[in-house]
Amino acid sequence: MTAPPDIVQVALPLPLLQVFSYRVPPEWREAVRPGCRVLVPFGRRHLTGVVVPELPPDPLPSPLKPILDVLDDTPALTDELLRLTRWMADYYVCGWGEVIRAALPPGLEIESRRRLYPGHPPAEPPGERAAAVLRFVAEHPGTTIRRLRQELRFASYALLHRLVARGWLQLEESLEAPRVQIKKEQHVRFAPAYRTPAAQEAVLEKLRGARQRALVTALQALRLEGVAEPTRAELLARADASPATLRRLVELGVLELVEKEVIRSPLEAEPVPKAAPVTFHPEQQAALDRITEAIEARRFETFLLHGVTGSGKTEVYIAALKRVRAQGRTGIILVPEIALTPQTVRRFRAHFGDEVAVLHSRMSDGERYDTWRQLRAGRYPIVIGPRSAVLAPLENLGLIVVDEEHERSYKQFDPAPRYHARDVAVYRAYLNGAVCVLGSATPSLESYLNARSGKYTLLEMRRRAPAVGHTPARLPSVRLVDLRHTRLVNGNPLAPPLARAIAQRLERGEQVILLQNRRGFAPVLECAECGWSPHCPHCSVTLTYHKVQHQLRCHYCGYATRHPGTCRQCGAAALEPLGIGTQRVEEALRALFPEARVLRMDLDTTRGRRAHHRLLDRFARGEADILLGTQMVAKGLDFPRVTLVGVVNADTGLLLPDFRADEHTFQLLMQVAGRAGRADRPGEVLLQTRNPDHRVFRYLLRHDYAGLARELLAERHQLGYPPYARLAVLECSGPDEARVAELARSWTEHFQQVCHQHAGGHLIDTLGPTPALHERLKGRYRYHVLVKVPRRTGAPPLQPLLRQALETFPPLPRAYRLTLDIDPAGLS
DNA sequence: AGCACGCCGACT
DNA sequence: GTCGGCGTGCTC
Numbered sequence: 001m002t003a004p005p006d007i008v009q010v011a012l013p014l015p016l017l018q019v020f021s022y023r024v025p026p027e028w029r030e031a032v033r034p035g036c037r038v039l040v041p042f043g044r045r046h047l048t049g050v051v052v053p054e055l056p057p058d059p060l061p062s063p064l065k066p067i068l069d070v071l072d073d074t075p076a077l078t079d080e081l082l083r084l085t086r087w088m089a090d091y092y093v094c095g096w097g098e099v100i101r102a103a104l105p106p107g108l109e110i111e112s113r114r115r116l117y118p119g120h121p122p123a124e125p126p127g128e129r130a131a132a133v134l135r136f137v138a139e140h141p142g143t144t145i146r147r148l149r150q151e152l153r154f155a156s157y158a159l160l161h162r163l164v165a166r167g168w169l170q171l172e173e174s175l176e177a178p179r180v181q182i183k184k185e186q187h188v189r190f191a192p193a194y195r196t197p198a199a200q201e202a203v204l205e206k207l208r209g210a211r212q213r214a215l216v217t218a219l220q221a222l223r224l225e226g227v228a229e230p231t232r233a234e235l236l237a238r239a240d241a242s243p244a245t246l247r248r249l250v251e252l253g254v255l256e257l258v259e260k261e262v263i264r265s266p267l268e269a270e271p272v273p274k275a276a277p278v279t280f281h282p283e284q285q286a287a288l289d290r291i292t293e294a295i296e297a298r299r300f301e302t303f304l305l306h307g308v309t310g311s312g313k314t315e316v317y318i319a320a321l322k323r324v325r326a327q328g329r330t331g332i333i334l335v336p337e338i339a340l341t342p343q344t345v346r347r348f349r350a351h352f353g354d355e356v357a358v359l360h361s362r363m364s365d366g367e368r369y370d371t372w373r374q375l376r377a378g379r380y381p382i383v384i385g386p387r388s389a390v391l392a393p394l395e396n397l398g399l400i401v402v403d404e405e406h407e408r409s410y411k412q413f414d415p416a417p418r419y420h421a422r423d424v425a426v427y428r429a430y431l432n433g434a435v436c437v438l439g440s441a442t443p444s445l446e447s448y449l450n451a452r453s454g455k456y457t458l459l460e461m462r463r464r465a466p467a468v469g470h471t472p473a474r475l476p477s478v479r480l481v482d483l484r485h486t487r488l489v490n491g492n493p494l495a496p497p498l499a500r501a502i503a504q505r506l507e508r509g510e511q512v513i514l515l516q517n518r519r520g521f522a523p524v525l526e527c528a529e530c531g532w533s534p535h536c537p538h539c540s541v542t543l544t545y546h547k548v549q550h551q552l553r554c555h556y557c558g559y560a561t562r563h564p565g566t567c568r569q570c571g572a573a574a575l576e577p578l579g580i581g582t583q584r585v586e587e588a589l590r591a592l593f594p595e596a597r598v599l600r601m602d603l604d605t606t607r608g609r610r611a612h613h614r615l616l617d618r619f620a621r622g623e624a625d626i627l628l629g630t631q632m633v634a635k636g637l638d639f640p641r642v643t644l645v646g647v648v649n650a651d652t653g654l655l656l657p658d659f660r661a662d663e664h665t666f667q668l669l670m671q672v673a674g675r676a677g678r679a680d681r682p683g684e685v686l687l688q689t690r691n692p693d694h695r696v697f698r699y700l701l702r703h704d705y706a707g708l709a710r711e712l713l714a715e716r717h718q719l720g721y722p723p724y725a726r727l728a729v730l731e732c733s734g735p736d737e738a739r740v741a742e743l744a745r746s747w748t749e750h751f752q753q754v755c756h757q758h759a760g761g762h763l764i765d766t767l768g769p770t771p772a773l774h775e776r777l778k779g780r781y782r783y784h785v786l787v788k789v790p791r792r793t794g795a796p797p798l799q800p801l802l803r804q805a806l807e808t809f810p811p812l813p814r815a816y817r818l819t820l821d822i823d824p825a826g827l828s
Numbered sequence: 829a830g831c832a833c834g835c836c837g838a839c840t
Numbered sequence: 841g842t843c844g845g846c847g848t849g850c851t852c
Contacts, residue, residue: 012851012852014851018852023852041852043850043851057852060852154844158843158844159843811848
């Protein structure tokens with residue numbers, strides 16, 4: 001045992017790439033341990049930070065400020081999570097404190113805030129602006145300076161200080177309690193002297209008031225029913241008594257109140273479903289055997305479980321998790337978006353009952369906090385959740401599953417840390433000697449290459465599981481509807497073949513899923529005649545159209561060219577912004593099939609807490625014939641009566657200015673295609689396209705993931721894209737465009753110099769700066785610099801160089817910012 | 829990210 | 841001379 005430290009390092013939730021040293025007053029020496037949250041003075045305010053296991057810097061900054069409070073008895077973060085978050089901060093080039101914030105439930109921070117209150121009424125008339133400030137504070141007493149300055153832009157610190165100096169305003173510094181608290185409820189029980197039936201009878205005779213006696217008998221009755229200590233509200237309702245009566249009995253010493261913690265959990269109320277019997281087909285068994293072997297050996301190993309839709313990946317996860325549980329170890333199951341995968345959750349609950357905790361994207365802060373505390377206390381050995389669950393406080397981890405590992409929602413974008421949960425999962429498994437299973441029908445090329453190169457172990461399941469319940473046994477047939485020669489009348493987005501197919505299903509009483517992929521907000525041009533789209537000659541991405549300069553630009557390398565006027569392929573003067581005329585699918589459906597019941601599923605119709613469930617349940621119960629929606633309809637449940645999947649415009653995804661456009665489109669279309677058909681009724685998939693010869697469709701028709709992957713990998717290799725290169729995007733933003741552009745340029749130069757000094761310069765490419773895809777967002781201009789390093793041995797590690805460049809770059813003007821995105825998921 | 833300070837031009 | 845706008849620098 002080493003002596004308690006008198007100096008500790010503290011990570012603060014700020015975008016600063018450093019930690020800070022604090023003095024520990026004697027009274028806190030025993031309590032302070034790495035991972036504990038502490039309240040510290042920082043500049044003029046107070047912040048909640050976390051003690052991290054770092055040594056103090058050698059020339060100690062002086063004088064040190066003291067820690068003001070230790071907020072945890074048990075450290076909020078385990079040593080393992082401290083190591084993991086440290087690694088993330090290094091890898092994603094961000095503050096350790098920022099990562100730690102992502103690992104803790106939101107709303108726990110204590111911060112000091114300076115708040116404004118009205119002071120004396122002014123004796124002399126204040127100026128116009130001063131009057132406006134006083135009015136605002138009178139209307140919003142206790143407002144923060146920040147809020148006030150948002151409303152009244154002219155309210156400078158100088159003005160506020162003047163008003164405070166004259167006593168017209170009061171400025172108070174207050175510590176804000178955490179937004180989230182442990183919820184407590186008052187329970188009632190007999191005081192110790194009255195716990196025996198005899199004592200209770202005696203007191204009943206002594207009591208005069210009928211209400212008082214009613215309360216005592218009600219408590220006795222509840223006790224007989226097994227509720228020894230009912231809640232206050234429960235007891236009062238039962239006895240039809242008032243709080244005053246209860247208070248009186250407490251004063252008399254007959255009853256006493258006890259506070260109990262309440263766990264806010266959305267799950268407790270739901271019954272545990274029954275597990276369906278599981279039989280494994282040979283491919284499943286083989287995959288499971290390989291995973292089990294690593295689990296039994298307690299060896300770190302990452303598996304890529306590549307299994308077609310319906311091949312039974314979830315059963316493999318469950319069986320692997322059972323092995324891990326048998327060893328007394330714990331597991332994390334990551335799913336892309338929990339609201340869309342109720343079925344997966346149900347299956348895990350069926351097998352593991354209340355060992356499973358679920359983290360939701362739609363949980364309240366209170367529920368989140370309670371679940372986190374329970375996990376931290378070891379109450380649940382299993383957690384299912386979206387990307388943030390990779391940081392769940394489980395100890396003794398044996399397994400991390402990343403289901404649908406190719407999904408982009410695993411990459412966090414806004415606020416920092418901009419981490420990829422899949423990659424963090426692999427590293428966390430490594431730290432724990434655990435097994436990581438990445439599952440997908442259409443793996444990301446990153447994972448696929450890692451599997452081919454032997455870094456991961458590739459497990460393939462090519463066959464669909466035999467029809468158990470509703471699982472389809474045959475792959476659906478895929479057909480293309482060539483839109484090039486189909487005149488769509490009056491903007492009707494449904495070409496005759498698709499309309500006919502829908503009519504047929506409606507007649508037969510079968511169901512239809514229509515995917516209306518509307519994610520095409522990029523200003524990409526498409527020839528309305530032939531479907532051709534201008535591409536960058538160097539980067540294999542579509543060019544975007546910029547009205548002001550009448551230019552086409554590449555967002556990767558900055559290549560720019562004039563608008564060509566006519567289509568290069570067919571010569572028609574029909575280059576139009578993508579996505580025109582595809583917004584009216586619902587109207588068209590109602591016009592064509594007035595009797596059909598259509599269910600819309602998009603961001604607007606799925607607002608509420610359980611809106612997803614409700615919509616999908618209604619469709620599953622057959623309350624609608626057609627489910628129309630954005631990519632949400634591709635995920636979620638299997639619907640046995642769906643025999644047709646239609647894609648209104650399969651090209652939208654292909655034309656996004658992203659080098660992963662083909663990969664993502666294939667993944668989405670494969671997934672939505674998997675919704676069609678079952679054993680007794682084969683499914684059909686119709687894709688409307690103007691590019692029927694596109695390679696994505698060529699491989700899709702044959703359900704040939706491996707073929708497309710080979711072709712895409714060859715291209716990525718040639719162009720130097722991931723997975724053969726590591727990418728980072730530096731974004732420079734601010735209110736003045738010329739200045740943003742200039743800053744981006746000078747940063748690029750600075751970075752190149754740093755590279756030259758520390759890495760010999762070669763191997764590291766910078767592209768740009770180029771205006772971002774959405775050049776102006778919320779009044780700020782944004783420029784991007786793309787940094788590319790080949791991913792082979794001998795290449796310099798990128799992060800230290802970026803860190804070095806950021807740290808040595810001269811300070812930015814106010815309102816201008818540099819942000820980094822390591823392994824970006826796409827351009828934004 | 830806050831927060832404060834200090835410099836400058838434009839008003840009373 | 842002050843006021844108010846804005847750029848600069850620091851936080852253990």
